[in-house]
Amino acid sequence: MMAYIIRRVLYAIPILIGVNIITFVLFFVVNSPDDMARLHLGVKRVTPEAIQSWKREHGYDKPLLYNAGRSGVAFLTDTIFFQNSVKLFSGDFGLSDSGRDIGYDISQRMWPSLAIAVPTLLVGLAINITLSLMLALFRATYLDFWGVVTAVVMMSISSLFYIIGGQFLLGKLLHLVPISGYDTGWSALKFLVLPVIIGVIGGIGSGVRWYRTLFLEEIGKDYVRTARAKGLGELRVMFGHVLRNALIPILTGVVVVLPLLFMGSLLIESFFGIPGLGSYTIDAINRQDFAIVRSMVFLGSVLYILGLILTDISYTLVDPRVRLS
Amino acid sequence: MIAIGRRWLAFALLLPLLLAGCGDGPWNNPYPASDAGRNIYYSSFSERPKHLDPARSYSSSEWDFISQIYEPPLQYHFLLRPYALTPRVAAGMPEVRYVDADGRPVTRDRAAFTDYIVTIPAGVRFQPHPAFARDDDGKPLFDRAHPERYAHVNVLTDFGATGSRELVAADFVYQIKRLAFSRNHSPIAGLMAGYISGFTALRKRLDAAWKQLDTDGEEDTPWLDLRDFDFAGAKVLDRYRYRIRIKGLYPQFRYWLAMNFFAPMPWEADRFYHLPGLTRKNISLDWYPVGTGPYMLTENNPNLRMVLERNPNFHGESYPERGMPEDARNGLLADAGKPMPFIERAVYSLEKESIPRWNKFLQGYFDASGISSSSFDQAVRFNASQEAELSEPMQRKQIALKTSVEAATYYMGFNMKDAVIGGDSTRARYLRQAISIAVDFEEYISIFLNGRGIAAQSMLPPGIYGHVDGAEGINPVVYELLDGKPRRKPLSAALALMEKAGYPGGRDAKTGEPLILYYDTTASGPDGKATLNWYRKQFDKLGIQLVIRATDYNRFQEKMRKGTAQIFSWGWNADYPDPENFFFLLYGPNGKVEHGGENAANYDNPEFNRLFDQMKNLRNGPERLAIIERMNRLVQRDAPWNWGFHPKAFSLYHAWYGNAKPNLMARNTLKYRRVDAKLREHAREAWNPPVIWPLWLGLVVFIVSLLPAVWVWRRRERSAAL
């Protein structure tokens, strides 16, 4: 087990290097360091010297990928790419192009993201499982049919409509919750209600449909038939066997997304003005703050890989037959 | 039944969230309930301010904060118009002396230098700040020698100990030296090098000294003490007097003295923020200002909110006693002579999207608001005499509307270096004039700005010296008088000009090729599309095909620098209310391509340049006015710009918000404002009653929809039992 985990972690390193190269190339094809300097120095009255000194301070005055002026190892190490990437691997995100410590910002903005993502996930999971279990219970009746139709209808509506509609209805017309904003501590609760409700509703359609198929599949298995033949009641069968076994794929599916919860939701966060990592990323894109974007890409990849490893582990935990090799 | 029970469970999970909204007062109050009824001003900011360092900050959104904190020697009078300078943290207006190259006093016309001597009052103190904190021996408490004293610090308030000190003349001089130091990236360094004596020399010395320090020292973030450097341009005369020496004549310099660039900076602060490790924690001068002003920044969380609180050490200032005649009528002089500031605390919340911001204003959670184009119709209507007034729902809420034309101009520029549209040939000039007539900015203003602007006749907006209102001020090339009112010339005039230019019907008379022009823009997004379509329609009226080249801002800038653009739109916000600050946008030696200046049209007319040189050093008066008139005629004929429009700012104020008069030059206006917190509390409660019945309705619908399920279940149970 340990050996497997270590191997997977080692395997992540070349992937992260690849990720770094891709983002690096993409963003520097877009933006020469000169452009970045100009963007950060402002609009009025920018002199070439100011640009040069900005670049020097932020370490963008070196060559991009290889340094023709140096020999040996320095040919590769004395470059923007190397200088910036190596630090990432040691968990040091460095300073953003506007001069703030990215690591500190991430540690601050992670919490609002989690404050929305975790309740959304938990409430959503509870509601989705309940509803889909109900549909499975009433399978092959008109309730099931209309339930599935409603689910398809709900997943055919763009998430933008849920957000726009929710904000308009609950915030503007009914005065039930603040339209947008955020606060620290317990006073954050009233700001979280609306985003969480919208997040849950937006996920019901696909969630219910998927879980329903999982339940139905489980119901069709031999052991359920055996259990029923033994004379167990429908409810006992459902909760004693079907739910327990169907929870395995559901929960392992959740494990994949767990680490990514940190990244926050791009849409909801920027619509509601929540200072999480999602809006951090969007802002960075709009301001072309390359240092932040690179850090977020790196963080995203690390979390994704972490999710994959966690999934594998959770498989072995719930099902001893699966061996990791 | 258990399935249903689980549903209730899920519902119960949601309930506490809902209940959390119910405290005292309206449910949708985004602020803590404990703040209700307090003397707090609520506002918003849409983008994280990038720089709060007065040497560096140069955008209005940043100045909204630091102008309340930093105090340059002068300020604009709050009420008087046209804009007038008054002392802010100075014992009077600066004394001006003219000297020759050796520093001997001479008359104005023989002056090699102009000296500005500023006297500051005694007893002004800086805000409490850890930089001034001292230990028992009187040495700085937080010092490189004692890193353990601040190792735990994450934000500025963690330092615990604070101190203060009296403001002295040396603090002003220190800041001017900071402008010269290239590590501070002051945006006006290049400009000031041209005006302040010895600026460039100081810059070089500082840079050299820095290099020395940087390579020699083992220290993490070395600090260069600027006090050690002698500077001819800014000198301390005594404890409360200092002198700034300007090359030649530059009467506009006094306007700069009202800008934050020239606010005092204590050397202790500069030293303090260079302590090792603080930059890593985002503790820097760019984030935590140190000033003498009425307010100080106590919470700086640009992801969420910025909070200004009254500075306990503020030297005191009283509300102006003089104003314009209508000010007394509008109650703006009710507080005359009373000590400022009036407001205890100012909370600025981050609000990126315009719609939530507008809605929160309507719900009473922001005290003032601009009007975005989308909510304009909701707020404003025009009465029979074409004046804007508030719509009825607004009037019912007793919201007040103030309008003022901004000291800014938005124009469509022609690149005078371009072969087709530019140059001094009559052909190109006629073409430019024809386009100037055809592009109907009155229509633009009414469609895209909801009438919030006036079409420009020249580069000078109203309120700037040299602007002429009404019939005398019209642009004779584009406008004609009809019943004494200016009216845009008909399209036929433009078509005739096209013919004269050799493009009858938009085709080259010689080759028969259609005329294609290129328009460079950074516009994008939904509104951008409509705007671009509109531009195309305007050129289409002349038969010209307009090709739109949309780029991002960086590429646009690059094109402007290289001069590869043909037609472009740009704007200029005045730094100070003087015609020089507009005319220099067309001054030849300011050409963008050749000199990297702000003259994006690259217009270079020797006659205009000569007049500009003459005009800029004159005092306001008939002579100056006459030259301005000539300059206007010249550029109106040459039409290097299509004059565009001057935007009009509409601002809305709630009834509880007092002493509100738009002042486009001054940013330090928070101290004048007044808030009636009780009235606001009542209004918020009246406007935001929670509407709960849809929740009950939803619950009922939910239960009813469960009934068929119960019914189906029962039937199945029964059949199973059989």
Add this chain to the structure above:
Amino acid sequence: MTPVILSTDALLFLLLAGVAAFVWHARRHEHLRRPWRHVARSNIGMATAVILLAYVSLGVLDSMHFESRGGMASDDIISLFDVVASDLRERQEKTYSAPFSAWLYTKETLELPDGRVARGYPRLKWGGASLDDPLAERAADIARRALLGLLQALALSAVVYLPLAWSRGRRQRVAVPAMLRGFFIERRGETAWPAFNITLVALLLCGFVMASLAGEYHLFGTDKVGEDVFYQALKSIRTGLLIGTLTTLVMLPAALFLGILAGYFRGWVDDLVQYLYTTLSSIPGVLLIAAAILMLQVYMSEHAEEFNSLVQRADLRLLFLCVILGITSWTTLCRLLRGETLKLRELEYVQAAQAFGVRGLTIISRHILPNTMHIVLISIVLDFSGLVLAEAVLAYVNIGVDPTMNSWGNMINSARLELAREPIVWWSLAAAFVFMFVLVLAANLFADVVRDAFDPRLGRGRG
């Protein structure tokens, strides 16, 4: 009238040709026809197929471009659809007007006949222009036009169905009414013709009524600069369709090639391919798209002279968006294909072919490729609706299709601001919602049917 083939047009036609070739090929192979017969048996399948076909035909119509002379100098490239809907396109008002309204939505200063000046709602230039007194006549006029459209549609259906019923009936010796019953109510044989026909007639009714009304009114109002919103919504169909289909088409070769290669050859090839797709899929998609779109903008502004036409620029951006969306989404398909190939290569006949020394590539093209086709098909259909929805979200972040291009995302994005107006402007949002919702819903339902037909097990886990 010189035809212009934009790059996305070309790809769309390529795709259509591919579909046609597949249909022609499948007609003669029973094992290929069987799943489709399953689809045809399903009521939902047939009904949604009609709706999808309607969207596709509008999209194809909108993809036949040619250069236009006359009209506005700027509209240099227009499509066949623009010609058909030239009424809608050219009838521009000044600014907002509500659906079916005869007046502008904002007050203006009007000069009254007696020379006085007053504030009021001016009449529209086109909407309800033929009415003298819209207040009194409008309801009747709307009813009359709707009825006219209804009758036209019924007449057309009669012209189509009656002769068909008659000729079929004569051959099968069934009376015409009974034949019609078979067309619309009772299902005879396997295929769900009644669902097909009912949907078709309903669609015709809708279309004709809308067309008849749109001749006089702005069915979904007008937007800020007075453009007809109905026209915009219709134009957006092409964008939605292209994003939904071309993305998959663009990524297909890479996914097929790499996925099968990895599964078949295993070893270092497999490692390499797995490395490639894990790396790509671990980059957050939005960031990748943002970077790529910014890159394209830079390229275009540096080569501005090559992209003089606004339509061409927008088209290139659309294509690029498809490519980059493809790059972010091919990894899933690639993984599925690899897994399937791993399974297939262990099958006896593949093993046998290997034993006989058949070359690898031959085995792949003979035995493996055809047997993975159902996965490809299902993933195309399943991804479609998600991609259409993704377009709207990308538009919000400003990295979607070109802002000058009609798309539902752009409509929603600008409608967001309109919701804050009072009185509220809701019709752009409503129009985008309705058109997008119908397409996505139909696609989702159709995808379900197709998935069930091809492989009831495979769709598991993809919701």
